[in-house]
Amino acid sequence: MSSLRITGGTIYDPANGIDGDVGDIWIVDGRVVEAPAEPDASADRTLDATGLVVMPGGIDMHCHIAGPKVNTARKMIPDEKRTAEPVRRTRLTRSGSGGSVPSTFATGYLYAGLGYTTAFDAAVPPLGARHAHEELEDTPVIDKGFYVLMGNNHYVMKQLAAGEPGRLKAYIAWLLQSTKGYAAKLVNPGGVEVWKGGGGNVSGIDDTVAHFDVTPRQIIRGVASTVQELGLPHPVHIHCNNLGLPGNHSTTMETMKSLEGHRGHLTHIQFHSYDGDPDDQSTFGSRVPELSAYVNSHENLTVDVGQVMFANTTSMTGDGPLGYYLHQVTGRKWFSGDTEMEAGCGIVPIVYKQKSLVHALQWAIGLEWYLMVDDPWRIAMSTDHPNGGSFLAYPEIISLLMDRERRREVLAGAPAAVSDRCTLKDLDREYSLNEIAIITRAAPARMLGLAHKGHLGPGADGDVTLYSPDDDIQRMFELPRYVVSRGQVIVDDAQIVCDTRGRTHYVEPEYDPDAVDDIQAWFEKTYSIQFRNYPVGDHYLQDPLVVPTS
Amino acid sequence: MSTTEAATETAPGLRVVQDATCTFCGCVCDDMELTVEGDRITKAKNACVLGKAWFFNHHVEERPEALIDGQPAGYDQAMERAAEILLSARFPLTYGLSDTTTEAQRVALAITDWIGGIVDTTTSVCHGPSGIAFQGVGEVTCSLGEVKNRADYLIFWGGNPAESHPRHFTKYSLMPKGEFVPNGRKDRTAVLIDVRKTKSAKAADHFLQVKPRRDFELAWALRALARGVELDPSIEETTGIPLETLEEIMDGMKKAKFGVILFGMGLTMTRGKHLNSEAVLALARDMNEHTRWSAKPMRGHGNVTGADNVVSWSTGYPFGVHLGSGFPRFNPGEFTASDVLARGEADAALIIASDPMSNFSQPARDHLEGIPSVVLDPKLSDTARTASVAFTTSTYGINTGGTVYRMDDVPIPLRPAFDSPYKSDLEILRGIESRIRQRQLAGSLPGPAVSGA
Structure with a gap:
């Protein structure tokens, strides 16, 4: 039995209604426990947190950190990596490269160094699941998992077109078990298949996908309701159609309506909130007011932002036609990778510039979302790492949310038209530390259905981040004083002092075994590998955690 | 990680392994039906002419577990010697990796990182x-x-x-x-x-x-x-x-x-x-x-695509990576194996499942022959013959499980046909890594130059 006591810290634990109270936290064998009744109880180790801000470990619920597309991006950008700050080998830790797409070991250490102890990769094609697990095993410290791409899956589309909800339900459960994935992800549902089948894209959620005779609306509605029936801890995770296109707000609104009251998480919503004419970038603007009003009044919806920050980064997506669009817009090098029966992929390096009207508007639209969703429990912080920017930008985003003057300074350096096309300059709201703790820990844990994460009550994982209060909010969040993962001190004064593995989380929803024959028959006719070689074996995951379905 | 449960016993001493994977070329066909009699594969249904040659010509040879300076030695002793060689080198080179599992490749990367060497794969001489x-x-x-x-x-x-x-x-x-x-x-x-x-x-x-x-x-x-x-x-x-x-x-x-x-x-x-x-x-x-x-x-060797992937996720770069400064640096021509050897730079080598002595340039071979080297190979290759420590290994896909990436980056599991008396690359590399780490953490040997440690 090992125990850790964190004493005298100022605790922000919104899930348990603790907002800046001074108190102690006890962790035994990796889990938070009630403080012992005996006044003279001692722990194996005590951290004096007097004067420090104490929060649960951060949770990134939408990032791209492992698997085929992430690794392809790493291979593609030596030009960026060459000048990026590397992660140096120490006596205890492996080396790595940094930049917008850090290597696996670097990713784990950099998240930990930022006070984040959990991160989920948002887009893994099932055929690449084994690869994603291999990388996650080489991503130290953080707990992790991934979402499985399903929105352009041939079997999914065929069952929807055939009106076979039972088969769809069995398949989604079977697929999550086979991949050891955590949640169902839709990326440009139907649109990626159109791109793979000869080029182009869908223009809205009621276009018919040729050959499959199904619409994006059917896919969204069908998968959302099936996920809910299966009792998965996280609802369907949706990357809407028409990402990035001026005028895409109507597609986003229709997508939210198409859920018909089912739970749904709309991801990187910033990229889906644009006014304007799709063929004319100069008409670009914000439609956050009406979209956020709809989210505010519909409790079945949660969002993460996908904040854009001004920097060099790499766009990577399961949205194949989006990759082509970005290649055409930027003229930069382009990777596209189509996976049989399942998914697409696009990668393009990108630079977001403060002086660009479109980029500055994207930045402002992201902030509008944070500031216009009334209930912080229904919005999670994300940059869609690395799409809008690196996860390393979170401290800067926090400072923008907590300080309206800082937002206005940035706005002053952007093209004047930005202020005419969005409402940011009029938004006075400033986040409190408690609200920051919600959108970076408590809310993402609740959205993911992780009862043991995002809070510091008894039974929670002993994941704790301790910050030194600082007038410079960005610096405060960039350099936590201590980071604790499952009761072990990982970071002490910006040094990694202990290297741990972290646990992969996945789900095992039940399915009707009789349904497998039909899946197998389809699989054997279409795939290029053997059916029995498809499921990811248990040995790919060391010390995994199965999160129960309800 | 064994997947041998797939085998069915059809007659005494006769087994059939379904959905086995051929690792000979980059196609990595995983629909092999192997008939195994004792320690021989006698039928390989669905295999091509190259695959059949790969499966049928695989015999477990009677060889010592390892050779140290040409003399028979046991695994433990050889792993000790290998760790010593790699730890005392100032500019060690790890090379090969395309004909082994990703599990073994990951440990090879770890070793190279801990000792601050160069890692390069056969990618640098093919694609x-x-x-x-x-x-x-x-x-x-x-x-x-x-x-x-x-x-x-x-x-x-x-x-x-x-x-x-x-x-x-x-x-x-x-x-x-x-x-x-x-x-x-x-x-x-x-x-x-x-x-x-x-x-x-x-x-x-x-x-x-x-x-x-x-x-x-x-x-x-x-x-x-x-x-x-x-x-x-x-x-x-x-x-x-x-x-x-x-x-x-x-x-x-x-x-x-x-x-x-x-x-x-x-x-x-x-x-x-x-x-x-x-x-x-x-x-x-x-x-x-x-x-x-x-x-x-059209990638060649069985798991060269896996090697690209493992080197990339570990370091951020696909091949020709220098870890001697305490972080990864990439420069083909400078940090690729044939060049490092031909210029006479490396002072020790760890060669895994590859035979540079049979295909590198003369200057590169001359240098490799003259430096201490640790070689892992199922066969007594030209490179193994000149090694300071030559490990006899089991063969991936035939004797050991693990993962292989097809030429299109699709990872495929292996279903071995029969056990080998020899250890796998993974087991041997883990043995070397743990010995290196023990010594580094005990501080009995100077580690590589590391800034920020």
């Missing part, structure tokens, strides 16, 4: 130029199942799949019936571009005999036609192919619904090298202005 081209222009590509299900126009360029990847035509590209090409071969047009008429030409509808060392010019001619640029008929003198033929091919390429260019080392290892790969990748990319096109290098 390395394609990797460099990829960094220049990107790549539009797809999994082999996409080729099978959709491709109605195929261009094989600078390769001879009929002999190098014998099942590529039948299983993945030319012949199979697919979801969107229900009539298989009849629904597809095939073009072969090569400097000589190989056996693959018979399978193609069009054979274009490009003049030697003119692949770059040919690719650019096609790129020009794709863009609607008028070409001078003298292009025939340059490339060996008449303009009308090129126009006819381009017309077919534009009319296709889903085209794929599959290119081999005939493109990447002739004059122009990465510029040739870049031109072909750019051609496939450009064609997406008209319809869907992909390109894909």
